[in-house]
Amino acid sequence: MDTLEFDICVKRRSFDVDVAVRLERSTLALAGPSGAGKTTILRAIAGLVRPSHGRISLGDDVWFDASKRVWRAPDLRSVGLVFQDFALFPHLSVRKNVAFGTKEPIDDLLERFGIAKLALLKPSELSGGERQRVALARALARRPRALLLDEPLASLDAATRRTVRDELRRLLDELALPTLLVTHDFEDATALAARVGVIVEGRLVQLDVPASLVSAPADPFVASFTGGNLLPGLARPGLDGMTEIITETGAKLFSTDQAQGPVGVVFNPWDITVAREAPPHPMRNHIGGRVGSVVRAGSRVHVRVGEITAELALDSVERLGLEPGERIVCSFEASAARLLPLASPDAEIREGSASSR
Amino acid sequence: MRRALFPIGLAVSLALAFVFLTLPVAAVFLRASPVELVRQLGSELAVDAMLVTLQTSTIALALILVVGTPAAYALARWQFRGRSVVVALTELPLVLPPAVAGIGLLAALGTRGLLGGTLDAFGVRIPFTQAAVILAVTFVASPFYLRQALVALEALDPDVLDAARTLGASPARVFRRIVLPLSGGALGAGATLAWARGIGEFGATILFAGSLQGETQTLPLAIYAAFDLDRTVALALGALLIIISLAVLLTAKLLPSWTRSSLTSASSAARSTSM
Numbered sequence: 001m002d003t004l005e006f007d008i009c010v011k012r013r014s015f016d017v018d019v020a021v022r023l024e025r026s027t028l029a030l031a032g033p034s035g036a037g038k039t040t041i042l043r044a045i046a047g048l049v050r051p052s053h054g055r056i057s058l059g060d061d062v063w064f065d066a067s068k069r070v071w072r073a074p075d076l077r078s079v080g081l082v083f084q085d086f087a088l089f090p091h092l093s094v095r096k097n098v099a100f101g102t103k104e105p106i107d108d109l110l111e112r113f114g115i116a117k118l119a120l121l122k123p124s125e126l127s128g129g130e131r132q133r134v135a136l137a138r139a140l141a142r143r144p145r146a147l148l149l150d151e152p153l154a155s156l157d158a159a160t161r162r163t164v165r166d167e168l169r170r171l172l173d174e175l176a177l178p179t180l181l182v183t184h185d186f187e188d189a190t191a192l193a194a195r196v197g198v199i200v201e202g203r204l205v206q207l208d209v210p211a212s213l214v215s216a217p218a219d220p221f222v223a224s225f226t227g228g229n230l231l232p233g234l235a236r237p238g239l240d241g242m243t244e245i246i247t248e249t250g251a252k253l254f255s256t257d258q259a260q261g262p263v264g265v266v267f268n269p270w271d272i273t274v275a276r277e278a279p280p281h282p283m284r285n286h287i288g289g290r291v292g293s294v295v296r297a298g299s300r301v302h303v304r305v306g307e308i309t310a311e312l313a314l315d316s317v318e319r320l321g322l323e324p325g326e327r328i329v330c331s332f333e334a335s336a337a338r339l340l341p342l343a344s345p346d347a348e349i350r351e352g353s354a355s356s357r
Numbered sequence: 358m359r360r361a362l363f364p365i366g367l368a369v370s371l372a373l374a375f376v377f378l379t380l381p382v383a384a385v386f387l388r389a390s391p392v393e394l395v396r397q398l399g400s401e402l403a404v405d406a407m408l409v410t411l412q413t414s415t416i417a418l419a420l421i422l423v424v425g426t427p428a429a430y431a432l433a434r435w436q437f438r439g440r441s442v443v444v445a446l447t448e449l450p451l452v453l454p455p456a457v458a459g460i461g462l463l464a465a466l467g468t469r470g471l472l473g474g475t476l477d478a479f480g481v482r483i484p485f486t487q488a489a490v491i492l493a494v495t496f497v498a499s500p501f502y503l504r505q506a507l508v509a510l511e512a513l514d515p516d517v518l519d520a521a522r523t524l525g526a527s528p529a530r531v532f533r534r535i536v537l538p539l540s541g542g543a544l545g546a547g548a549t550l551a552w553a554r555g556i557g558e559f560g561a562t563i564l565f566a567g568s569l570q571g572e573t574q575t576l577p578l579a580i581y582a583a584f585d586l587d588r589t590v591a592l593a594l595g596a597l598l599i600i601i602s603l604a605v606l607l608t609a610k611l612l613p614s615w616t617r618s619s620l621t622s623a624s625s626a627a628r629s630t631s632m
Contacts, residue, residue, distance in 0.1 A: 048519050074522040081523040087516035091538050100534075101524030142525055 004146045004178035008054035008064070010040050010202075017041060017202035020054075027172050027179040028207075029193035031186065031225060037202040038182040039084070042148045045180065046081045047074035058146055058178070080139030084151040086131045088123035094134050095119040101142040113137040129160040136171070147172075149181040153188050165191055186210070186226050198222045220264035220340050228266050229308050231287075235259040235339060242334060249307070253285045257339040264340040269311035271336040274303065274320065278329045285337060288329045291322055305330050385595045397593035402586075405571040406579030406594065413487060413575060414555045417494040421502050421551055426544065429503050430536065433510035444507070451500045458496055459564025466492070467565075489566035490573050498555035505547025509540040509613075546612040553605040557598065 007020035017037035021028065030038045043049040045056055045063075053066040058079070063072040088097050094115055098106050110116040113133040123131060132152065139147065152168060153161050169192055172179055183189050189196045190210040197207040198221065206218040210226075217223035224230045231247045238244030238254060245253045245265055253265055267285075278286040289306025294317070296302075301317045303310045308330055322328065386394075397403060432444060450458060465471045466483045476483065483489050513536060521531040537544075559577040566573040568582060576594055583590040 043519075046519075046523050048522065073527075074519070075525045075527055077523075079523065081520070083516045083520055085516065087514065087520040089517060089521070089535060100521065100526070138520075138524065 002059040002145050002178060004045070004058050004180070006041075006045055006054065006056040008041070008044050008051035008056060010037070010044055010049055010051045012037065012040065012202065015202045016052075017044075019197075019199065019202070019204045021180075021197065021204070021207070023178045023180065025176045025178055026195070027181060027193040029189035029196045030180060030182045030199055031184065031189050031196055032199035033221065034184060036199045038199050039150055040202075041199070042081060042150050042180060042182060045146075046079050046148060047072060047077050048081075078142070078145040079148060080142065080144035080146070081148045082132075082135045082139050082150065082152060084154060086123075086135035086155075088131060088134055088138070090123055093120050093122060094126070097123065097134055098137045098141050100138060104141075106137075106141055109137050109141055127160070128156045129164050132156065132164060136168075140175075145177065147175065147177045147179040149179065151182055151184070153183070153185070168192060186213075198225060214268070217266060217338075217340065220266070223264065223266040223338075223340060227309070228268050229272075231265045231307065233263060233265055235261060235263045243339060245337075245339070251287050253287075253337060254334040255337040255339050256335045257337070259339040266338045266340055267332050267336050269302065269309045271332045272308070272310035272312070272330045273332070274305070274310055274312060274316075274322075274328050274330050276320070276328055279331060284331050284333060286329050286331050288327060291324050291326045291328060294322055294324060382599055385592055385599060389589050389592050393589060394593040394596050397587075397590045398597060400587075400590055400593075402570060402579055402583055402590055403594055403597075406574055406576045407597075409487070409490070409571065409573065410556050410575040413490040413494055414552060417491045417498060417555050418548060418552045420491070420495050421499045422548060425499055425502050426506060427532075429506035430510050430532065432507055433513075447503050448500050450497050451504070453497075455497055455558065455560025455562075456564060459493060459561035462489070462493060462496060462561060462565040484565060485567040485569070485573060487566075487573060490562055490575060493561040493565045494555040494558045497558050497561055498551040501554050502544075502547040502551035505550065506540075506544055509543030509547070510536065513539055543613045546609045549605050549609045549612065553602060553609075556601065 002025070004023040005021070008018070010017040015037075017040045019037075019041055030041060032038055040049060044051050047063065050071065051064065051066065054064070055062070055066070056064040058077075061072075061078070062068075062070050063077050064070060089100065092100070095106070095110065098109060098115075107116070110119055113136065115130065115133050115137060118126060118130060118134075123134065126134065132155075136152075153165055156164055165188060172192065179193075181189075181192060183192075186196075194209065195207060196210050196213055198205050198213065198219065200219060200221050206213060206222050208216075213222055214226045214228065217226060217228065220230050220232075231249070231251075231253070233245040233247035233251075233253065235243050235245045235255075237258075237260065243255045243257060243259055245255060245263060247253060247265065255265065278288070287306070287308060289308065292304035292306070294301060294303050296314065299314050301312050301314055303312055303317065303322060305328060310330055320328075389397075398407075432440065463470060463484060466476065466489075467473050468477065468482065468484065483492065517539075518531055518535060521535050522528070526534065556575070557577055558575070559581070562573070562575060563578060563581075568574045568578040570579075570582070574582065576598055580591045580594045580598075583594065
């Protein structure tokens with residue numbers, strides 16, 4: 001089976017995108033903040049951007065090797081790329097769009113993607129979900145040996161999104177191709193990919209199964225990306241081998257993790273309990289705040305308290321009768337507070353610019 | 358009372374501008390009867406000029422399209438140092454006085470010009486031939502096309518072109534199957550404008566190609582020649598050029614909006630509806 005392997009460096013104005021991944025017949029999601037270089041990676045693999053150095057190969061085919069001066073043009077790489085806005089050809093019908101990359105008959109493909117009825121329509125006459133199916137069918141018509149999807153769900157509305165996501169998941173399972181998909185949504189990444197690679201400023205900061213990203217985030221961004229809470233602060237050794245953290249908002253927290261200096265205090269929404277007044281328990285963490293939004297999701301309720309998100313059982317919320325605007329206290333165990341070293345470029349820049357004046 | 362003065366001032370200015378700009382055009386048709394105008398178009402001078410103009414402007418337009426379209430595409434797709442200087446210099450003939458263009462072409466390609474010796478060695482003499490008319494017309498008219506083409510080609514969604522590449526299309530096929538169909542209307546409008554500028558060309562042509570009837574004498578040159586001989590022939594040729602100009606104006610205005618409407622519907626594709 002084909003293995004997609006790349007180890008590339010692409011020079012960009014603000015930072016270099018420098019990522020190495022090995023991918024067999026499974027889906028890997030690349031996640032990260034916008035502008036982190038995720039799309040650049042897809043474009044480099046497709047041959048639309050030339051890395052300054054490194055190597056890209058699929059199975060025995062070497063598409064790019066800087067040291068051997070190998071460069072395969074995009075049209076000669078067996079790869080399907082689905083663009084974020086689909087990039088359908090506006091002047092061609094659905095049928096001609098799908099047939100663009102192949103000489104083989106495409107009727108089965110149109111049927112399979114449920115777009116046979118739309119064959120004669122122009123892209124402008126389609127809904128978002130339909131356009132996405134056309135874009136996928138068009139990319140797959142060439143029978144590519146690897147698939148690249150750039151934010152496949154981003155331009156769809158919430159209702160379409162869930163259906164399309166389920167369809168896409170089944171399709172990816174069926175295809176069993178090395179697939180790289182870019183997303184900014186952790187839920188989408190978890191639903192579609194076996195593993196998630198988190199890219200921050202052009203670097204792969206963590207590559208793991210989604211559950212491990214949540215339970216053991218290697219980077220503050222990973223923590224906030226997975227939906228955990230993240231409060232930046234300063235850590236110093238405290239009593240009883242605990243670490244004491246003063247957050248940027250002035251709250252004092254405790255953690256069983258050892259750390260010193262700038263850290264991110266990370267804790268899961270489901271490790272939080274709420275009460276109207278701080279319970280008298282010395283080694284617990286308490287953070288007060290006003291209730292923002294209260295959103296129900298099944299038997300669980302997501303409550304926003306200041307900068308924190310708490311996930312509570314429905315009955316406990318009903319018992320408390322939480323209303324937006326009320327003051328409450330969030331509590332969690334010191335052992336639930338994980339500490340991540342926080343590089344604080346902001347502080348450095350502030351100091352640097354101050355001293356240069 | 359005073360408040361009424363401003364709109365009256367606007368209306369008077371508009372009326373003045375409109376009358377001033379249309380009066381000479383109308384006058385050409387009013388000085389001689391339509392029958393007389395049509396009869397004079399049959400004169401030898403007029404027929405020769407029409408043939409020369411048709412030949413030279415068609416060849417010039419072909420040159421502009423064949424070289425200009427890929428050149429504009431290269432400018433639209435490539436980012437390189439000095440690109441803006443290149444763009445500005447290709448637009449120079451737009452503002453350059455045609456007489457300067459004529460003397461420049463002579464200095465470059467004339468028998469004693471920059472390349473004159475080289476051309477002579479190959480037995481090629483350009484000045485005062487039909488080739489000279491074609492080159493003069495191409496020189497002054499090409500920026501009209503290049504500018505329009507550059508704007509149209511820069512407006513193409515780069516993702517759409519990249520998508521075609523990842524679907525196995527060579528750069529040449531992308532150009533043929535995607536770029537040309539998507540920008541065809543705007544390119545057509547640019548070509549129409551360039552052609553219109555070409556058939557009206559006077560200054561560069563008379564200096565570089567002269568005014569030999571049946572050889573280098575185009576319609577504007579024939580008007581100038583007929584001016585002293587037979588004013589009615591000049592008026593008839595003028596009327597003909599006016600009609601052509603009106604047709605060109607209409608085409609150039611309609612062509613891009615015709616394609617634009619098909620492009621707008623494509624960009625409204627950004628909306629995503631659930632079905």
